[in-house]
Amino acid sequence: MGDVEERAEAGDVKAMNELGLRLVPHDKDGAERWWLRAAEAGLAAAMRNLGYLADERGRPEETEKWWRAGVEAGDATSAYNLAYMLAQQRRTDEAAKFYEIAAEAGDVEAMVNLSSLLESLDRADEAEQWLRRAADEGDGAAMNNLGSACFKARRTDEAKEWWRKGAEAGEREAMYNLAVLLDGLNEREEAKRFFGEAARLGHGRARRQLEEMEAEAGPGGRPRIQGIF
Numbered sequence: 001m002g003d004v005e006e007r008a009e010a011g012d013v014k015a016m017n018e019l020g021l022r023l024v025p026h027d028k029d030g031a032e033r034w035w036l037r038a039a040e041a042g043l044a045a046a047m048r049n050l051g052y053l054a055d056e057r058g059r060p061e062e063t064e065k066w067w068r069a070g071v072e073a074g075d076a077t078s079a080y081n082l083a084y085m086l087a088q089q090r091r092t093d094e095a096a097k098f099y100e101i102a103a104e105a106g107d108v109e110a111m112v113n114l115s116s117l118l119e120s121l122d123r124a125d126e127a128e129q130w131l132r133r134a135a136d137e138g139d140g141a142a143m144n145n146l147g148s149a150c151f152k153a154r155r156t157d158e159a160k161e162w163w164r165k166g167a168e169a170g171e172r173e174a175m176y177n178l179a180v181l182l183d184g185l186n187e188r189e190e191a192k193r194f195f196g197e198a199a200r201l202g203h204g205r206a207r208r209q210l211e212e213m214e215a216e217a218g219p220g221g222r223p224r225i226q227g228i229f
Contacts, residue, residue: 044073076105140171172201
C-alpha cells in the first residue's frame with residue numbers, strides 16, 4: 001500500500017479514505033480506523049463508508065449516525081442511503097426529506113423514489129413534479145410511472161405519450177402498459193409489436209398476452225372468428 005499509506009500517515013484525508021477502501025476486504029477494523037480519522041477531519045466520503053461498514057455489521061443506529069453526518073457534510077449519496085434505510089423502517093416523512101436532498105443534487109433514482117413516497121403520502125402533485133424531472137433526465141422508469149400517473153388522472157393521451165417515450169427508452173413495463181392501452185383502443189398490430197418487445201425483455205405478462213393474441217389469429221394472421229375456424 002506504500003505511497004497511499006505514507007500519505008495517510010502524513011495527514012492526507014483522501015489517502016486515509018483510499019487506504020480504508022484497500023483494507024476493508026481483508027481488515028475491516030483497520031479500514032474503520034482510517035475512515036474514523038478521515039471522518040474526524042471532515043471527509044464526507046469517509047463518513048459514508050463508515051455507514052456502509054456499520055450497515056454490513058448490522059448496526060442500524062451507527063449506520064444512521066454516520067449517514068446523517070455525511071448529509072451534514074454535503075454528501076448526496078449519504079442522503080440517498082439514509083432515505084432508503086428510513087423508508088425500509090417505514091419512517092416515510094423522514095425518508096422523503098432525505099430523498100429530496102439527494103434529488104435536488106441530481107440523483108434521478110432519488111427523484112423516482114421520492115415520487116413514490118409522496119404518492120403514498122397523498123401528495124400527488126408533488127409526486128408528479130418529481131417524475132417529470134426524472135423523465136426529463138431520460139429515466140425510463142420515471143416515464144413509465146408518469147404515464148401511469150396520467151392514466152390514473154384520466155389523461156389518456158398524455159399517458160400514451162409517456163409510455164411510448166418509456167418504451168423507446170427501453171423500459172419494458174412501459175412497453176407492456178402501452179401495449180395494453182393500444183389493445184384497448186383496438187390498435188392491435190401496434191399493441192402486438194410492443195407486447196413482443198416487452199416479452200423479448202423478459203416481461204412474463206407481455207409474453208402470455210402475445211401468445212393469446214397469436215392463438216386468436218387464423219391462417220395468414222387473420223383474426224380467428226369464434227365458431228368458424
